[in-house]
Amino acid sequence: MKTATDxxxxxxxxxxxVPPRPGTRPRRVPLLRVLPLAPAVVLLLLFLAxxxxxxxxxxxxxxxxxxxxxxxxxxxxxxxxxxxxxAFLNAVWLTLVFTVISALVGQNTLGLALAMLMRRASKPVRxxxxxxxxxxxxxxxxVAGFLLYAFFRREGTLNAVLDWLRLPTQNWLxxxxxxxxxxxxxxxxxxxxxxxxxxxxxxIPKEITEAAEVDGAGGRRRLWHITLPMIRRSIGTNLMLITxxxxxxxxxxxxxxxxxxxxxxxxxxxFMYEEAFQKSMIGYGTAVALLLLVVGSxxxxxxxxxxRTEV
Numbered sequence: 612m613k614t615a616t617d618x619x620x621x622x623x624x625x626x627x628x629v630p631p632r633p634g635t636r637p638r639r640v641p642l643l644r645v646l647p648l649a650p651a652v653v654l655l656l657l658f659l660a661x662x663x664x665x666x667x668x669x670x671x672x673x674x675x676x677x678x679x680x681x682x683x684x685x686x687x688x689x690x691x692x693x694x695x696x697x698a699f700l701n702a703v704w705l706t707l708v709f710t711v712i713s714a715l716v717g718q719n720t721l722g723l724a725l726a727m728l729m730r731r732a733s734k735p736v737r738x739x740x741x742x743x744x745x746x747x748x749x750x751x752x753x754v755a756g757f758l759l760y761a762f763f764r765r766e767g768t769l770n771a772v773l774d775w776l777r778l779p780t781q782n783w784l785x786x787x788x789x790x791x792x793x794x795x796x797x798x799x800x801x802x803x804x805x806x807x808x809x810x811x812x813x814x815i816p817k818e819i820t821e822a823a824e825v826d827g828a829g830g831r832r833r834l835w836h837i838t839l840p841m842i843r844r845s846i847g848t849n850l851m852l853i854t855x856x857x858x859x860x861x862x863x864x865x866x867x868x869x870x871x872x873x874x875x876x877x878x879x880x881x882f883m884y885e886e887a888f889q890k891s892m893i894g895y896g897t898a899v900a901l902l903l904l905v906v907g908s909x910x911x912x913x914x915x916x917x918x919r920t921e922v
Contacts, residue, residue: 663904670898676891689898699899701874702882706858706906709793709878714857717797719850722804726812727838729805741805748802756866759795760784763867784868788876792864796857803856804849811845812838844918851914858907879903 670689674682693699725744729737747755762768763783770780783791815838823833839846861880864870870877870885877885879899887896 666897667901669894670901672894674894674897676888676893678891682894685894689895690902692895693899693902698874698877699882702877702879705789705876706878708789709796709860709864710854710857712790713793713796713800714853715850717793718800718804718853718857719846721797721801722806722849723808723846725801725805726808727834729809730812744802744805747799750799752799752860752862753866755795755799756863759791759798759863760867763791763795785872788868788872792867792876795863795867796860799863800853800856804853807845807849808842811842815841847914847918851911851918854910854914855907858903858910879906 671684671686672682673679673685673688725740729740732740750758760767764770765780765782765784769783773780819837819841820833823837828836859880860878861884864876864878864881865884868876870881880903883896883899883903885896886892886899890896
């Protein structure tokens with residue numbers, strides 16, 4: 612009878628690993644595995660990291676488009692000038708107002724409401740509403756700006772409707788320009804949030820909502836205690852994406868108001884454009900652009916940290 616120590620019964624995972632010889636180097640990753648990534652790395656360095664690094668350098672110079680033989684390094688002078696400029700501080704405030712109203716409140720809330728309503732609507736209604744909302748999203752920014760300009764101008768559609776209802780009219784682009792452009796951005800960008808939340812709501816098991824309904828939970832309680840917690844990660848992702856998109860909106864506001872009147876709708880992208888290309892102060896305008904990049908990065912870090920939280 613063979614024992615457990617019999618070589619014929621011994622089982623093992625395979626041949627024993629041969630220890631490396633003294634003085635030999637560990638095996639490196641084969642070059643063929645890294646080679647396919649080389650074109651992507653080169654493109655990222657050339658078209659992303661390179662321009663960002665060059666812009667970061669320009670932000671510390673006094674580079675101008677005209678009237679200058681050569682630029683010089685000025686350190687943090689552009690940044691100190693910006694924080695002491697009332698027009699820059701006004702642009703920062705209007706950028707925050709525009710982002711909160713049109714993205715965090717407008718697009719996010721309206722997109723969620725449309726996604727929830729379309730789940731209960733009939734197929735023809737879903738098709739009609741979805742087509743209208745998505746059409747506004749796919750329109751070019753300049754075209755959307757002209758449409759909303761025609762809607763809000765003194766002789767536009769909004770005042771025509773108010774006049775037909777015997778309500779007071781006004782020049783919305785002059786009296787409330789930041790609210791007008793915020794509404795325009797909500798109208799144009801709500802479709803993205805609606806699509807994100809439609810996909811998230813479809814992932815909620817019907818058994819959970821049906822069980823809550825049987826237990827007597829009303830619509831508001833189901834929304835607050837079941838729906839919103841289960842799509843929290845989708846909410847965080849959507850907020851991050853629409854915030855970054857709204858921070859960079861330029862063409863829509865430029866077509867509608869050009870930042871006016873009197874700078875009352877001039878957000879940071881428009882302020883940067885005016886300083887860099889209309890006043891020819893490329894160094895100062897690039898410093899403002901770098902600050903806008905930092906603001907967007909801070910928002911991204913906050914949202915990414917929130918997304919790490921387990922549902």
